[in-house]
Amino acid sequence: MLKKRSAIPASKKFGVISSEFGVFKSRVPGSKTRIKNFLLFVFLVSTFSLFFLSKSISSQTDPASEWHLLYIKIRDRLITREEALSRLKELEVFLKDFYLKSWDRKLDDRLCFPLKGYSFHSIGGKGGSGYQAQGYDFFDGNDHIGHPGHDLFIRDKNQDGLDDLTGKPVEVLSVSSGIVVSINLNWVPSSPIRGGHYIWIYEPIQSRYYYYAHLNGVFVRVGQMVSKGDRLGTVGRTGVKAYHRHSPTHLHFVAHQSMYGYPKPINPYIELIRSNPE
Numbered sequence: 001m002l003k004k005r006s007a008i009p010a011s012k013k014f015g016v017i018s019s020e021f022g023v024f025k026s027r028v029p030g031s032k033t034r035i036k037n038f039l040l041f042v043f044l045v046s047t048f049s050l051f052f053l054s055k056s057i058s059s060q061t062d063p064a065s066e067w068h069l070l071y072i073k074i075r076d077r078l079i080t081r082e083e084a085l086s087r088l089k090e091l092e093v094f095l096k097d098f099y100l101k102s103w104d105r106k107l108d109d110r111l112c113f114p115l116k117g118y119s120f121h122s123i124g125g126k127g128g129s130g131y132q133a134q135g136y137d138f139f140d141g142n143d144h145i146g147h148p149g150h151d152l153f154i155r156d157k158n159q160d161g162l163d164d165l166t167g168k169p170v171e172v173l174s175v176s177s178g179i180v181v182s183i184n185l186n187w188v189p190s191s192p193i194r195g196g197h198y199i200w201i202y203e204p205i206q207s208r209y210y211y212y213a214h215l216n217g218v219f220v221r222v223g224q225m226v227s228k229g230d231r232l233g234t235v236g237r238t239g240v241k242a243y244h245r246h247s248p249t250h251l252h253f254v255a256h257q258s259m260y261g262y263p264k265p266i267n268p269y270i271e272l273i274r275s276n277p278e
Contacts (some may be wrong), residue, residue, distance in 0.1 A: 018171035032233040051238065064202075064223040067181040075141040075193075084139055089261030098232045099179050103225045112229045114212065114253055115152050116171040117163070120273045121145040124151040124250065128269030138256065138263045142194055148265030149211070149254030150272065154235050156249035158186070161216055161236055169234035172212055172251055175275070178203040180224045195252065196238025201226065204241035210262045213244040 070087050073079040079087075113119060124130045128150065136146035151196050155164040163170050182200040187193055195213035199220060202209055216236025220226060235251050242250070255271075256263035 006108045010200040016162070034208075034213075062223065063098050064179055065092050066088055067095065067200075067202070068093050068183075068222045071182045074139060077141050077143065080168055081139045085261055092202075092207070092258060092261055094209075095179060095181070095202050099202075099204045099225070104179070105178075111175040111271065112173055113277045114173050114175050115154065115235070115251060116173055116231075117166070117277075118152065118154065118170070119276070119277045122152045122154065122155055123269070123272060128267065131267045131269060133267070138265075140238050142192065149252055150269065151250040153248050153250040159237065159245065161234075161249060169216065171234055172199075172215060172232045174201060174226045174228060174230045174232050175210055175212045176201075176203045176208075176224075177227045178210070179264055180220045180222055180226060183218055183220065183222060185218055189243055192240065194240045196240075196242060197233070197236060199232050201232075207258040209256040209258065211252075211254040211256070213254075214250065216237045 024127075038236050041219040070079070070084065070091065074084050078227040115122060123191060128152050130147065133148035135147050136148045137145055138144070154170045156162065157164055162168060178201040180199060181202045182198075184193060184195065187196040195211070197215040197218055198211065198213040199215065200209060200211055212232060214236055215238060218233040219231050220233070226232070234251060237247070237249055237251075241247055242252070253268070253272075255266050257266045258264075
């Protein structure tokens with residue numbers, strides 16, 4: 001015996017199932033939705049591509065300014081070691097290329113002594129004993145330990161920042177040619193920046209970074225090319241410790257050798273002894 005077909009519509013008879021199918025079907029985007037999603041995807045990809053392209057172009061056209069901004073993050077511990085090292089490696093390539101294209105200078109192995117009118121006799125400590133790099137890490141920034149450099153003292157008993165014999169500021173000279181990659185001009189006594197007014201210079205032939213700290217005046221700008229013996233600034237008393245009366249007026253000088261992008265401190269004592277005084 002044949003059963004009589006139900007007159008109830010399938011959509012109602014199987015309301016739950018059709019409802020589930022309906023919900024499932026509503027999740028499948030229509031052609032308009034797919035087009036909108038595709039356009040959104042293209043927009044996001046284009047935006048990110050332009051961002052990274054502009055960043056790359058900026059690094060190539062103005063690597064010194066990019067290094068300056070990066071160093072501030074390193075100094076203030078606002079970037080991870082891994083990210084900072086990766087960026088340093090990238091920028092060093094651009095710095096070399098930018099410098100060598102813009103500046104025709106040959107390597108001069110002998111440094112210029114960084115204080116005008118002074119010689120290696122102004123280096124503090126005995127036989128370069130002031131250099132203490134144990135425990136130092138560039139990525140510790142302003143919180144680093146150790147003393148991976150030399151203090152070069154001037155004749156300034158009354159601590160007015162002037163040479164006692166000449167009555168004039170003592171000029172700081174660039175020990176080599178290079179490109180200025182960072183400066184600080186904003187130090188005040190309440191500032192925690194240990195180096196005070198400072199200058200970083202990258203020398204691309206030997207892949208070195210030179211650091212001059214506790215300055216008063218600064219005569220150069222980021223991105224400026226300098227030659228050996230050029231005036232960089234004047235010795236001052238800026239910096240957390242250099243500002244206090246117990247600290248004789250001096251220039252803090254540090255040399256770093258780039259090792260696969262990492263600025264590793266090296267002892268320039270012998271080079272300073274052999275340097276050409278100006």
